[in-house]
Amino acid sequence: MRPQFISKKVGSIKFRILSPKMIKSMAAAKIVTPELYDREGYPVDGGLMDTRLGVIDPGLVCKTDGLRLKDTLGHFGYIELARPVIHIKFVKQVYDFLKCTCNSCGRILIPQKDIKKFSEILTTIGEEQSMQAQHRMVREVVTKYKGKGKCPHCAAKQGKIKLEKPYTFYEEDHKLSPIELRAWLEKIQDDDLQLFGMDSVAIRPEWMVLTVLQIPPVTMRPSITLESGERSEDDLTHKLGDVVRINQRLFENINAGAPEIIIEDLWDLLQYHVTTYFDNSIAQLPPARHRGGQVLKTLTKRIKSKEGRIRHNLAGKRTDFSARTVISPDPLIGLNEVGVPEKMAKHLTIPERITEWNKEYLLEFVKRGPKVYPGANYIIRPDGKRKAIADFTMDEITEELTEGYIVERHLLDGDIALFNRQPSLHRMSMMAHKVRVLPGKTFRLNPSVCHPYNADFDGDEMNLHVPQTEEARSEAQVLMLVQTQLISPRDGLSVVGSIHDAITGNYLLTKELILSYPESVDLLYSCGVEDLSRLPKKEKLDGKEVFSALLPKDFTFYGKDKSGNQVKIINGKLTSGLMDKANLGEESGLLLRNLYSQYGPEFTAELLGKISKLGIAVLLRRGFSIGIADLDLMPQTAKLVAESIENSLQKAFNIIEQHAAGKLQALPGRTVEETLELRMLEVLNKARNKSGEVAMKQIKENAALVMARSGARGNILNIAQMSAITGQQALRGRRIDHGFTNRTLSYFKVHDISPAARGFIKNSFKSGLNPAEFFFGAMTGRDALMDTALRTPKSGYLYRRLSNAMQDLKVEYDHTVRDASGRIVQFQYGEDGLDVSKTKAGSIDVKEIVQAVIGEKQ
Amino acid sequence: MSIKKHNLVPKHTLLTDKQKEKLLADLHVTIKELPKIRLSDSAIQPLEAKSNDIIKISRESRSAGNSVYYRIVIE
Numbered sequence: 045m046r047p048q049f050i051s052k053k054v055g056s057i058k059f060r061i062l063s064p065k066m067i068k069s070m071a072a073a074k075i076v077t078p079e080l081y082d083r084e085g086y087p088v089d090g091g092l093m094d095t096r097l098g099v100i101d102p103g104l105v106c107k108t109d110g111l112r113l114k115d116t117l118g119h120f121g122y123i124e125l126a127r128p129v130i131h132i133k134f135v136k137q138v139y140d141f142l143k144c145t146c147n148s149c150g151r152i153l154i155p156q157k158d159i160k161k162f163s164e165i166l167t168t169i170g171e172e173q174s175m176q177a178q179h180r181m182v183r184e185v186v187t188k189y190k191g192k193g194k195c196p197h198c199a200a201k202q203g204k205i206k207l208e209k210p211y212t213f214y215e216e217d218h219k220l221s222p223i224e225l226r227a228w229l230e231k232i233q234d235d236d237l238q239l240f241g242m243d244s245v246a247i248r249p250e251w252m253v254l255t256v257l258q259i260p261p262v263t264m265r266p267s268i269t270l271e272s273g274e275r276s277e278d279d280l281t282h283k284l285g286d287v288v289r290i291n292q293r294l295f296e297n298i299n300a301g302a303p304e305i306i307i308e309d310l311w312d313l314l315q316y317h318v319t320t321y322f323d324n325s326i327a328q329l330p331p332a333r334h335r336g337g338q339v340l341k342t343l344t345k346r347i348k349s350k351e352g353r354i355r356h357n358l359a360g361k362r363t364d365f366s367a368r369t370v371i372s373p374d375p376l377i378g379l380n381e382v383g384v385p386e387k388m389a390k391h392l393t394i395p396e397r398i399t400e401w402n403k404e405y406l407l408e409f410v411k412r413g414p415k416v417y418p419g420a421n422y423i424i425r426p427d428g429k430r431k432a433i434a435d436f437t438m439d440e441i442t443e444e445l446t447e448g449y450i451v452e453r454h455l456l457d458g459d460i461a462l463f464n465r466q467p468s469l470h471r472m473s474m475m476a477h478k479v480r481v482l483p484g485k486t487f488r489l490n491p492s493v494c495h496p497y498n499a500d501f502d503g504d505e506m507n508l509h510v511p512q513t514e515e516a517r518s519e520a521q522v523l524m525l526v527q528t529q530l531i532s533p534r535d536g537l538s539v540v541g542s543i544h545d546a547i548t549g550n551y552l553l554t555k556e557l558i559l560s561y562p563e564s565v566d567l568l569y570s571c572g573v574e575d576l577s578r579l580p581k582k583e584k585l586d587g588k589e590v591f592s593a594l595l596p597k598d599f600t601f602y603g604k605d606k607s608g609n610q611v612k613i614i615n616g617k618l619t620s621g622l623m624d625k626a627n628l629g630e631e632s633g634l635l636l637r638n639l640y641s642q643y644g645p646e647f648t649a650e651l652l653g654k655i656s657k658l659g660i661a662v663l664l665r666r667g668f669s670i671g672i673a674d675l676d677l678m679p680q681t682a683k684l685v686a687e688s689i690e691n692s693l694q695k696a697f698n699i700i701e702q703h704a705a706g707k708l709q710a711l712p713g714r715t716v717e718e719t720l721e722l723r724m725l726e727v728l729n730k731a732r733n734k735s736g737e738v739a740m741k742q743i744k745e746n747a748a749l750v751m752a753r754s755g756a757r758g759n760i761l762n763i764a765q766m767s768a769i770t771g772q773q774a775l776r777g778r779r780i781d782h783g784f785t786n787r788t789l790s791y792f793k794v795h796d797i798s799p800a801a802r803g804f805i806k807n808s809f810k811s812g813l814n815p816a817e818f819f820f821g822a823m824t825g826r827d828a829l830m831d832t833a834l835r836t837p838k839s840g841y842l843y844r845r846l847s848n849a850m851q852d853l854k855v856e857y858d859h860t861v862r863d864a865s866g867r868i869v870q871f872q873y874g875e876d877g878l879d880v881s882k883t884k885a886g887s888i889d890v891k892e893i894v895q896a897v898i899g900e901k902q
Numbered sequence: 903m904s905i906k907k908h909n910l911v912p913k914h915t916l917l918t919d920k921q922k923e924k925l926l927a928d929l930h931v932t933i934k935e936l937p938k939i940r941l942s943d944s945a946i947q948p949l950e951a952k953s954n955d956i957i958k959i960s961r962e963s964r965s966a967g968n969s970v971y972y973r974i975v976i977e
């Protein structure tokens with residue numbers, strides 16, 4: 045039966061303090077003895093485990109509601125305290141009251157005629173800010189009048205109130221006992237209470253000094269029975285036991301008329317135990333411990349700590365049927381797939397209901413059991429009872445299995461799972477994949493989906509969730525499968541794309557490779573192309589023709605490649621341009637986007653997989669490697685580079701000389717020193733660019749260059765730094781500064797402003813840096829590292845604030861953007877009403893639409 | 903100086919009661935759903951608007967050229 049829910053709106057919440065009267069009327073029992081169980085192990089009446097407070101033993105019945113274990117929620121009890129004690133959580137408030145009210149008449153220390161003036165201000169502060177702020181204001185106002193040291197109402201002399209932490213109050217040198225405190229607080233008038241932002245019905249200040257202590261139900265502090273049969277009580281019960289014991293002794297001593305010193309000592313002890321019962325981590329108090337020395341976990345810790353109710357149970361969410369491990373790449377699995385280790389597949393299960401059609405099939409899983417893949421771990425009976433499949437239950441289970449039973453079988457190839465990498469900033473951070481059970485211990489994913497997850501393989505871990513119902517699975521498959529997420533809602537371009545070798549391979553293939561027909565067939569077949577009808581039957585094939593065999597027959601595309609050449613694909617034939625990062629990479633060209641809009645998600649995902657495999661297969665056959673020799677310069681080039689560096693250094697020294705001679709002309713708005721620095725930086729940066737250029741002219745056919753040109757990895761600057769010159773190191777846009785010691789390193793003379801002394805590295809990474817140069821390199825390296833380490837959490841928090849503020853905005857059917865309560869935020873989504881993921885990089889090509897509609901070709 | 907002349911201040915105009923009714927009918931919205939503008943907002947001072955009037959704001963939008971926005975006057 046469907047539960048009947050009633051929905052209501054919470055109008056307001058009010059916090060109150062429990063009054064002694066309330067505590068007593070809530071209580072099901074008064075606790076009078078520290079004993080827990082009698083000789084038979086039965087809970088003692090009037091003890092802390094009293095059965096009126098609920099039961100935690102099977103077989104016992106709660107005396108208050110007559111329910112058994114798990115049905116009864118438990119009931120509160122109370123202890124009558126022999127002497128009042130301060131509630132540690134209200135010490136601050138009590139302190140405020142003592143400071144701001146009269147010690148004899150209890151009125152607030154503000155003259156009657158001025159009270160009205162402040163009451164309004166105080167209430168608004170309380171409403172708009174907080175009660176703390178209101179109290180702060182009351183204190184401020186009272187200090188203004190307190191100079192006289194007398195009560196404005198009854199003229200009684202007021203002493204200075206001191207708080208000796210954690211809970212001892214003094215008026216001048218007289219110690220205020222909790223009895224005195226309570227008497228004082230009782231005198232405070234209800235009207236004055238309003239000024240403190242308190243309503244006398246909800247809060248009376250004297251309730252902050254406890255005369256009775258509420259005892260939580262036993263269900264809140266269950267004991268556990270150890271293997272030895274011994275009972276081990278909850279920390280709260282321990283603590284309450286201490287309170288009850290001391291309380292009893294205090295009662296006895298008072299009744300016996302014991303000397304005041306003994307009573308005072310016991311009273312202090314009672315205060316200590318009640319305090320640590322509420323909070324066992326008060327700075328000035330030694331925490332209460334178990335006999336073993338372990339600190340007791342009392343009320344505050346139950347709520348506040350990391351393992352507490354809030355952070356652990358309310359804010360922290362954990363789920364079954366999920367897994368986490370390191371990820372690694374597998375270019376051979378599909379874009380939509382995820383590789384799951386067999387070991388995991390045996391723990392992650394999918395519930396399948398037995399019907400007349402799948403009975404035989406599911407029985408096989410059950411027979412294989414939990415240890416043999418693919419088996420099953422549990423069966424669920426129609427009454428909802430679940431049973432583990434094990435060797436000794438096997439016969440019984442296979443016997444009783446019929447239609448209507450559910451079998452929790454191991455994960456199989458093709459099952460749907462959600463795959464996620466934190467931080468989940470995107471909707472593409474959590475996508476559905478089809479499972480591929482693989483050997484090994486890591487999750488495998490196609491390198492092309494690294495980009496949407498922002499994943500790499502330097503130790504990244506990812507999470508996997510297995511949906512458990514048909515609805516959840518089909519929803520995940522239809523809405524979240526990787527192929528449905530190809531187009532980014534940010535700019536309408538593809539968020540997936542080939543990376544690294546896949547790009548290099550296609551670049552080389554479309555640029556320069558000539559293959560024989562058998563070679564081409566072999567290449568295509570190896571990346572899963574079975575229809576070779578689109579491959580021209582020629583002796584020698586151009587790489588472009590081989591690539592074109594992947595494309596659909598009617599696909600036409602005009603674009604640009606990375607070096608700016610026209611890319612022309614006419615009727616599925618690549619006639620000019622290269623396939624590099626600008627076309628195959630993520631969030632770059634329109635090629636993938638157009639394929640998607642013309643041929644749909646499934647085709648595009650498939651094609652992208654084939655293109656990536658093709659690139660890798662090309663490199664596999666052609667060979668592609670990089671070595672130190674790739675950075676060699678020809679002797680004449682090396683000479684040119686050296687000359688160019690020498691030239692620039694000479695220019696730099698000339699500037700220094702000019703400056704020394706006082707002949708350097710200051711740039712407008714700059715001092716001479718600033719001008720010097722600017723000119724130096726300019727000359728030295730030129731040195732790197734020039735020698736880099738010279739070197740790059742000579743380096744023509746080279747693996748590093750191919751990678752840079754194709755956009756696979758690295759850039760021209762990296763190559764120049766490795767082979768020609770590393771160049772000027774800069775911190776905050778300036779050369780390395782010499783600081784207070786007037787030199788960057790003790791290796792240099794003071795006030796040395798020559799290039800080498802200020803972070804200019806004239807060596808290349810290949811020729812090797814000298815110690816000073818290496819140090820400068822480390823300086824900028826450290827700076828970059830610190831910068832990223834500090835920036836990431838900052839921008840993360842900025843993004844979090846934005847996404848939290850906007851999370852419930854949504855586009856309604858009338859194209860307006862509205863918040864959760866239906867208020868309009870935008871009258872047209874994005875002011876133009878466009879769905880960016882359906883545009884070409886943010887705009888609509890009207891011409892193309894017209895042509896598509898009237899069927900004209902350009 | 904009038905802030906209306908500043909190039910970053912979009913054009914604010916007051917809708918007549920008739921226009922207001924038509925707008926609410928066209929958009930199928932109630933006054934409660936509209937974004938708000940304070941009566942004390944500097945941009946509408948010269949308009950002499952009252953509470954519950956609707957202000958039409960037309961501004962240059964980077965994505966859509968000219969875009970129109972409506973706000974209900976409060977307080």
Ligand SMILES: [Mg+2]
Pocket residue numbers: 499500501502503504
């Ligand atoms: Mg990483």
Ligand SMILES: [Zn+2]
Pocket residue numbers: 146147148149150151195196197198199200
């Ligand atoms: Zn007084």
